[in-house]
Amino acid sequence: MIPGITISKSTLYVVIFWSNAPISSKNISWKLPATHRGKVAEHTDETFYRSLYRIRRVEEEIVRLYPSDRIKSPVHLSIGQESVSVGVCAALSTNDIVFGTYRGHALYLAKGGDLNSMMAELFGKRDGSARGKAGSMHLIDLGAGMMGTSAIVATTIPHAVGYALAIQMRRENRIVAVFFGDGASDEGVFHESMNFAALKKLPILFVCENNGYAIYSPVSDRMPADNFCERAESYRIPSTRVQSGKTTEIRDAAAHAAVAIRKGNGPQFLECLTARWRDHVGPDEDRIWNYRPDSELDDWIARDDVAATASRIDQARRSAIEAEVEREIADAIAFAEASPYPAMEELNEHVFR
Amino acid sequence: MIPGITISKSTLYVVIFWSNAPISSKNISWKLPATHRGKVAEHTDETFYRSLYRIRRVEEEIVRLYPSDRIKSPVHLSIGQESVSVGVCAALSTNDIVFGTYRGHALYLAKGGDLNSMMAELFGKRDGSARGKAGSMHLIDLGAGMMGTSAIVATTIPHAVGYALAIQMRRENRIVAVFFGDGASDEGVFHESMNFAALKKLPILFVCENNGYAIYSPVSDRMPADNFCERAESYRIPSTRVQSGKTTEIRDAAAHAAVAIRKGNGPQFLECLTARWRDHVGPDEDRIWNYRPDSELDDWIARDDVAATASRIDQARRSAIEAEVEREIADAIAFAEASPYPAMEELNEHVFR
Amino acid sequence: MSSADRELTYSEALHEAVRQEMSRNSDVFVFGLGVDDAKGMYGTTAGLHEEFGTERNFDTPLAEDAMTGVAIGAALAGMRPIHVHQRMDFLLLCMNQLINIAAKASYMYAGACHVPIVVRGIIGRSWGQGAQHSQALHSFFMHVPGIKVVAPTTPHDAKGCLIAAIRDDNPVIFMEHRMLYGNRGVVPENDYEVPFGQARILTSGNDVTIVGVSHMIVECLRAAHVLREAGVSAEVIDPVSLAPLDIDTIAASARKTKHLLVVDTSWTTCGTGSEILAQLVESLGEEGIPKMKRMGYAPTPCPTTRPLEDIYYPSGQTIAEAAHALVRGRDWTAPQIEAREISEFRGPF
């Protein structure tokens, strides 16, 4: 399904350094930043499981806490979609950059965002990643390379392209990955962004997280054909569709794409089929609105990659991982609870830098 | 080059009536408008020449008049591009609708727009198509099916789609053709519009008038590949590229597309290569800015379809046509001169209907 | 309950308006993201596709720019589209079509064509909607000639204004506030129009005129209540439409009370309040200018955390205090007044 991938045989690989692109102008006089060591972490079933299970459980805890009204923030859960963020981020290093969406918990955590800050942010507390000013829809952790997200669909796509442009101008050895939904690809700005990224051969991976729906509107109500990759190819962006939702396959495809990007070959496009188990927004079950056949979701749940990954791990190791994660989550909730609300004066801070 | 066209053998053809599309809802209760007789006019070299020569000469007169400052309106001339409007409009009937751009003189005239009103509009006079309020960039003649144009690139594309939606909802037997430049296709709204038109199978012909440049920016500086048709096809819109600039070939391709559209098959895309002989805006020669090789333009001028069409017509007939056109243009200029400026009170009229 | 005092919620009133107009005129259709889903835009478009067919109430791709252009194109063809946005913030993607085209078409073509579209924009608030889901953009549209702006507050006016907007031959921005949706009020069953450009005096008073925009009217009424108990008699005015704006009713009231407070549901700079104050100072110059003040959102983006969100917005209490200070020239602490539509709000968003 993903032709030409050879690196996927090993769970360990090292990113090939992106050789400096040819300098088109004679007058470049900019400082070249210190070379980043783009080493990508090792991954095994255990590390994948840890990440998948952690995201799943964080979101389940949000579901549990939600009726208590302590999280006064609309939440767009990624339950069921964890493998996309985990798989792609496994092909990235810390100084690679990701941009995502309001459905950002999984990406934030997969990229290494701080769990305490996230939880405090959801609670609207001062120790939140944005001091409580942003909520679930706008998570950020610059140290982890997780840029801010947006509640306006598709808006971060050109930001990612702009960031990739800066990387290219500075001859840095990093790449950007931008995550967006199938719905976002309806927007004109997505096309404008793909065209420009391809034109300039920017170091960017477009990741279309295709859960089949924009809120309750299926792809078939929004596109004449289900052909995301074909559209990307019309911009001369090499494209891959991963249908299985398997973390390892997604990681392999992303890694393959990342290698090409780091070589200076320009953007790549990755479509990952996935499924949202919960309602578009809020903690409820997705089925309550009856907008899609139960079987569709059942099929995805049967293939749940969190469970599948778990099943490949020795029971003792698995319990140890789970216990560790549970402790971390409990601590994060306690941290969020303990954190104070921002002071009233903070209302007027940060409007300008 | 245009596979499958059979109707092009005759210079006369009748549009096949578009059978009513299947009614998807049980609750349709709207009045069906009186059926329009979508008869398309006959065309011969003589009728084509009349139209081509008329447009060319109107624009040359604008060039001649411009230094006199009587036309206080930016003009975007179509000299060199006449065959696109003439060819496509030859496949349309009066009650078909066209939308165009600020480079709209050729389309306005080819679709049957009133020359006197146009000239008075350029002069800013009260008998102009918009009483002098709109100028060259915003020509309109509703009686001829020529809708208003826009100075903001690509903005009329979704209007045409919306008009086609109305036609479909009303089960009318008409189609819409929308003309736009290669530059307009960079804009996100073009993609959004194509997607929606294809999704709804709307009766619309997209005509990309590809003169190779947006102002002085070549396609290669704006797109990773010169593949307009491929992009359209990614929306499942059947596409044709006409490279020659020949009126008859363009007419044939448009007619072929129009037949499919009238059948209810949804949108079609037509890319017509062409060349702008004059500066992007204003009456000057295009070469003064040295942004493209002279040979490129020379090649197009050598293949000028106005001259080529003229050469196929008997000299006496040709002189008669030319004399008639010259008289009409002289009359239109006299008409525009004689028309008064709008009264001062008109400043405040028409803000609302 | 006789039909003369039948009560509906704000959202039911909108639903009834659009149903009646769709029945009356086959040119009317409704489209926008999610208008035909199970939630039916908070009920305001529920079931329209079943009743009038899927061609007349349909979902769209996410493509606000083109869909606005599609509305304009359909309107140019004689239809009367209603384009619905779940958040007014999304109109920022539609500005080119709305301002460069819709607002100008009638004028540019000297009346040859016109653009009868209704653009419904819902203003979000509460439960951490945050900076990008809580904006009201009416001042942009008030600034530009050629486009009307209405912001009804009561269920009665919601219905009557929506009918009037649909029948209007010009582009109309129809502002709805999410916090108004649950409000109940008397709504006649027949179809009726509430004319634009006629403000309503909701409570009369002698000491201060308070003009509120959209949901802020509710807070202004709360303020008037506590002001009355503090001995200040407030006249609360709902402009109903912002373009055209009924400055005469506001001016007459302010001339009487000699104090004017304008409470906007947006930032104050270059906002509705600026406009009202400026018009009054220009026109009332000779007769003595009332004391005037504007209130609105804090001059910041909207924070999500509840404590900051609460002070970001004017409230019944802060409005009462501001009005009191204007009239009495000294500080006073008004009692807190619970705004249950806010404190009890838990979605749907």
Place this chain on the structure above:
Amino acid sequence: MSSADRELTYSEALHEAVRQEMSRNSDVFVFGLGVDDAKGMYGTTAGLHEEFGTERNFDTPLAEDAMTGVAIGAALAGMRPIHVHQRMDFLLLCMNQLINIAAKASYMYAGACHVPIVVRGIIGRSWGQGAQHSQALHSFFMHVPGIKVVAPTTPHDAKGCLIAAIRDDNPVIFMEHRMLYGNRGVVPENDYEVPFGQARILTSGNDVTIVGVSHMIVECLRAAHVLREAGVSAEVIDPVSLAPLDIDTIAASARKTKHLLVVDTSWTTCGTGSEILAQLVESLGEEGIPKMKRMGYAPTPCPTTRPLEDIYYPSGQTIAEAAHALVRGRDWTAPQIEAREISEFRGPF
């Protein structure tokens, strides 16, 4: 001519500013439709790609929405992009990125990131630019917290403000009026910043304060000239930046002259004039409010035909007459004053 009184045109001043900043800071780059073509954005970007490389001055596809997002993304990465628009009207395609993102990023993320972008928008006028090529949108940006707006009038301020805008860590909308491009003025050779939020008193006077925006300042100076001959002494103030707005200088002047006329280069409703009048009436309440009036575009889209275009805009004559009426309370016909930048304008557009 000593270098101390070297004169440049407005466009040369802009060009010098951007060159100096590009030399000084490798993070600065310029992009937008046509910035590297033979016309070089009326000379303001001429040759930058030759001097600094094609990566630092480049043309783009027609994609205003995404290109604004690209500027923001590059800024988030630490660059200082300057995005140039040949007409400010095109910013209507950029509103979502500018208002939903650029203006909010610093606040939403509590200072974790910031968006140092400069968006240059050129206001068109004359020779039938018409409704879609003549708009100035500053009031939109003034309305929204988190974004700065500057509108320099003189070549000196054009250079100093552009340098300040580039160095500013926040998004800055930089307004340029096409009719100012040919103006000449003294421009120091060194790099210098003109600070935002400090208005300039261009002529002092005692009878009336006239505040103008952008090109209207030129018309205000013409008006002041004929007013002087009619015995009215006008103080002309150039706010230079509109957000932040130096209300103190304006208020002090209006307190002195007791008459204030604000002349905007846009429509008046919810405009700069509304804001200034409202701020003055709020703050000067106790001390007596000056007579105040706003002027701006006629409340219509911009017509192309010259006779209507001429009366659509305030002119030296109509400004002088309005100021005179404000001060003297009676009609007076001012002499016509030729505005040669308009009467002689024949492009490039």
